[in-house]
Amino acid sequence: MQLTKGQIIEVEISSIAFGGKGIGKYNGITCFVDNTMPGDKVRASLTKIKSNFLEAQFVEMISPSKDRCEAKCKYFGTCGGCQLQSMPYENQLKLKEQQVKDAFERIGKIKNVNISKIIGSENIYYYRNKMEFSFGYDGEMKFALGMHLPNRRFDILDLHECHLESEFSARIVNKTRDFFVETGFEPFKYTDGSGFLKALYIREGKRTNEVMINLVTSDDLPKNAEKIMQNYADVLSSEDFKDEEKKITSVYWTMVIAKKGVPKTSKEFLLYGKKSLTEKMILENGNEMVFEILPQAFFQVNTFQAEVLYNQVVRMAVNKPQKTIFDLFCGTGTIGLFLSKYANQVYGIELVEDAVKVARENALKNKIFNIDFFTGDVDSLLKDIKEPPSLIVIDPPRIGITQKTAKLINDFSPNQLIYVSCNPSTLARDCAWLIEYGYKIKEVQPVDMFPHTYHIECVALLER
Ligand SMILES: C[S@@+](CC[C@H](N)C(=O)[O-])C[C@H]1O[C@@H](n2cnc3c(N)ncnc32)[C@H](O)[C@@H]1O
Secondary structure, three states: OOOOOOOEEEEEEEEEOOOOOEEEEEOOEEEEEOOOOOOOEEEEEEEEEOOOEEEEEEEEEEEOOOOOOOOOOOOOOOOOOOOOOOOOHHHHHHHHHHHHHHHHHHHOOOOOOOEOOOEOOOOOOOOOOEEEEEEEEOOOOOEEEEEEOOOOOOEEEEOOOOOOOOHHHHHHHHHHHHHHHHHOOOEOOOOOOOOOEEEEEEEEOOOOOEEEEEEEEOOOOOOOHHHHHHHHHHHHOOHHHEOOOOEEEEEEEEEEEEEOOEEEEEEEEEEEEOOOEEEEEEOOOOOEEEEEEOOOOOOOOOHHHHHHHHHHHHHHHOOOOOOEEEEEOOOOOHHHHHHHHHOOEEEEEEOOHHHHHHHHHHHHHOOOOOEEEEEOOHHHHHOOOOOOOOEEEEOOOOOOOOHHHHHHHHHHOOOEEEEEEOOHHHHHHHHHHHHHOOOEEEEEEEEOOOOOOOOOEEEEEEEO
């Protein structure tokens, strides 16, 4: 029978794909359905029809999986932010561990990899130290501040609670909404470029309880914009906004300047408090580090689990005596800084200039002098370093490394490689390339940095 888009089909879900969609079969063809889990029997509407697979949108539950649990969040299923919240956490961990195994077997074509039990997160709610909330309109064109709705490009879910960052962060969202509704300022419209309010970023130092607010707007300034933005900062820094523990320590206003035919630029105004947010990380061996985080800088989003992740990196690195360590894709330098204690010299390479600036400041702040950072593309800069490393740490973005990077790494011939990855598929592919150069996978340690989402982080140790 000819299938058509929008046709309602019945599917029984048997597994979950990396990315979070449920997988079932319809007429023998693999079908991916959103918002489902193994054991669910659902009705779904076809959205993509290919000869070897189908995609469908969840419409109605016929019978739920016996493994389903009550989701904590009232927006679950609508928001799209925590796809796995209705799955007990233990099952989420099992699923992620299985997905790492599958990636090595199916994508890397590597058998019998030593994959350790995934390390779960102690906090499964309120674990994020950074959230972005967007201004816009809900489906009824009412002012909204919250999350972009999945599959609806411009509609915003007006969010009054969220269990990802903190109750304090939700209070800030609600106060911000009330404040700007009262001023009559309008959300930015991506359809025609009019309007002012774009996004609200809230960052929290989980170990310091400092909070940084960054309100992002367009340059289409409403009347009295400067004065009202200052009022906003005054409201947030007032007594009403002093939690017992947390404290707003910075309020920024970032204005995005868009002119036709010219690349976008932005201007930052510090309306209240400190220039940067201070966060601390404490590793198992008492190795403690302080980080100054600027509004646009990258920082690991789950502070406590990042400590767990870095503990694994250190554990693997101290297996062997180290002389020179390369920290490739180093961001703000965190991994290299923690490893500096165990090496004569560390070199970090990172593409983003601002991140390198922060990395250097972090080194100074923590009185670490045996680390140097280089700004640029890993492949280009590796060619210029002559000193052979005993260990290379690789922590690339989701797309992984290139075959050229694998070759350049091999040219240095380090005994040890530690690959930190946020994507098991590219990790498995890249490990297969490195195995061709004679490396062996000693261990893969999955770490759950993002409970209730499909994201998986792994640390792999390769040696020869
Ligand atoms: C997953 S982050 C790792 C950050 C850091 N290791 C940490 O734990 O905080 C990946 C980093 O790679 C950088 N990057 C992406 N492509 C790059 C390239 N071709 N050369 C150098 N750095 C790159 C990104 O800017 C980003 O900071």
